[in-house]
Amino acid sequence: MKITKEILLTQRDSLEEFLGRRRKHRLDHLTKEEKIERKKMKNRVAAQTSRDRKKMKMENMELAIQVLTEENEQLQERNGVLEERLRELESRLEVTQSGNVLEKVMALNLLVISAILVVWLRKSAMESLMMIPSRKAKAPQRFHRKTLLVAI
Numbered sequence: 001m002k003i004t005k006e007i008l009l010t011q012r013d014s015l016e017e018f019l020g021r022r023r024k025h026r027l028d029h030l031t032k033e034e035k036i037e038r039k040k041m042k043n044r045v046a047a048q049t050s051r052d053r054k055k056m057k058m059e060n061m062e063l064a065i066q067v068l069t070e071e072n073e074q075l076q077e078r079n080g081v082l083e084e085r086l087r088e089l090e091s092r093l094e095v096t097q098s099g100n101v102l103e104k105v106m107a108l109n110l111l112v113i114s115a116i117l118v119v120w121l122r123k124s125a126m127e128s129l130m131m132i133p134s135r136k137a138k139a140p141q142r143f144h145r146k147t148l149l150v151a152i
Helices: 002-019 032-098 101-130 145-151
Strands: none
């Protein structure tokens, strides 16, 4: 059994060498103090890397908080404007629904007719006061062929 394990280990070592893999470097040649010092150094590096990652994460979160706060303020402002507009439209709707629809249609028709009359009266009054001739389109003048040749 012991021989088979040794053969398997040597086969694995040769396979790892063939594939270019290296086994973990043994630290048997270092003293106990050197091992402790090496471990402390690796721990310092790992701790600094962790602090740097944490700092970057915090900066990113602070930036995200700032952006989201600004966006929230804009959305609240827009919400307030929209709520005010909604209240205005609701009050208009109440006024519209409370009155008689036929009366409103008649009033609107009278308003349109009066606007047409005002425009027509102004136009006729200006024409009569200023003696503005009516704007009829004149027929285009026709030239004789000979006249055109002379003009060219």
